[in-house]
Amino acid sequence: MTLNPAQRESVEARDADILCLACAGAGKTRVLIERIAHLIETDTPPWAIIAVTFTNKAADEMRERLAVRVGKARASQVWMGTFHAFGALMLRQFGPLAGFHDGFSIYDDEDRLDVYKLCAHEMGLKITAKEPTIEGIEGAAKKAGKFPLLRSLYEAKLRQYAATDYDGLETHLLALLASPTVVAHMQRYREILVDEFQDTNDVQEAILTALRGAVPALRIFRTGDFSQGVYSFRNANPQHILDLSADPSVRVIRLATNYRSGLAIVEAGNRIAANTGSPLGRGECGR
Numbered sequence: 001m002t003l004n005p006a007q008r009e010s011v012e013a014r015d016a017d018i019l020c021l022a023c024a025g026a027g028k029t030r031v032l033i034e035r036i037a038h039l040i041e042t043d044t045p046p047w048a049i050i051a052v053t054f055t056n057k058a059a060d061e062m063r064e065r066l067a068v069r070v071g072k073a074r075a076s077q078v079w080m081g082t083f084h085a086f087g088a089l090m091l092r093q094f095g096p097l098a099g100f101h102d103g104f105s106i107y108d109d110e111d112r113l114d115v116y117k118l119c120a121h122e123m124g125l126k127i128t129a130k131e132p133t134i135e136g137i138e139g140a141a142k143k144a145g146k147f148p149l150l151r152s153l154y155e156a157k158l159r160q161y162a163a164t165d166y167d168g169l170e171t172h173l174l175a176l177l178a179s180p181t182v183v184a185h186m187q188r189y190r191e192i193l194v195d196e197f198q199d200t201n202d203v204q205e206a207i208l209t210a211l212r213g214a215v216p217a218l219r220i221f222r223t224g225d226f227s228q229g230v231y232s233f234r235n236a237n238p239q240h241i242l243d244l245s246a247d248p249s250v251r252v253i254r255l256a257t258n259y260r261s262g263l264a265i266v267e268a269g270n271r272i273a274a275n276t277g278s279p280l281g282r283g284e285c286g287r
Contacts, residue, residue, distance in 0.1 A: 026255035046077035087169030197224030
């Protein structure tokens with residue numbers, strides 16, 4: 001497989017945590033797959049690798065591509081999934097440490113709404129909508145100055161029902177990383193690779209920071225594009241890219257060659273990116 005110099009550096013670098021800044025069409029997912037393959041083919045057991053992305057579909061596609069590259073047997077040993085899925089995995093193994101002694105349920109939005117409506121009723125919160133929503137109940141609580149009470153009661157109800165919502169999977173994971181038992185378990189891992197890093201939220205970045213502190217041998221590879229963040233509605237914080245790009249302990253590699261688009265589109269992208277504060281710099285046309 002032919003790699004340009006920046007791509008090859010991203011695949012082979014081992015001396016530090018890595019922030020791989022990639023423009024559109026630069027082959028960042030290809031680089032991530034090649035990096036995993038290179039790790040497996042050199043000195044890293046596949047079961048010591050975690051690859052995190054932001055949708056189950058993307059994780060499935062990555063797993064398929066890796067299987068083509070290294071074979072299904074080795075690819076199946078690499079853990080691939082979302083932050084939420086990794087949180088669920090850890091809760092299944094260490095639930096009692098998080099207060100879940102007899103298993104737990106994961107509530108979807110419909111379940112969450114039922115709990116919110118129960119909390120609103122117990123609080124005497126006036127809800128005028130014929131079909132209440134989570135957002136509407138939260139808005140009513142804020143208007144009444146009772147939002148902290150609503151959230152406190154909601155969390156207490158989840159505990160009562162031995163349940164968590166999807167956001168709770170991440171917060172429970174973060175809490176578990178303070179446990180010596182969990183820290184000891186995490187020593188088995190050597191590499192974490194995070195795709196679409198621009199879409200991480202504060203809790204997810206705190207998880208990565210906690211892992212960095214808990215497992216000194218761990219190396220974290222993050223790849224993303226500051227200009228392509230799409231999850232601000234889920235509290236994604238692209239400031240994490242800016243902070244890491246200025247961190248002297250992190251090796252920053254720039255994939256600035258766009259192999260997908262023509263010169264006119266690349267130049268238009270450069271003009272847009274110039275106003276976003278992206279640390280990538282100018283992109284180049286590879287066609």
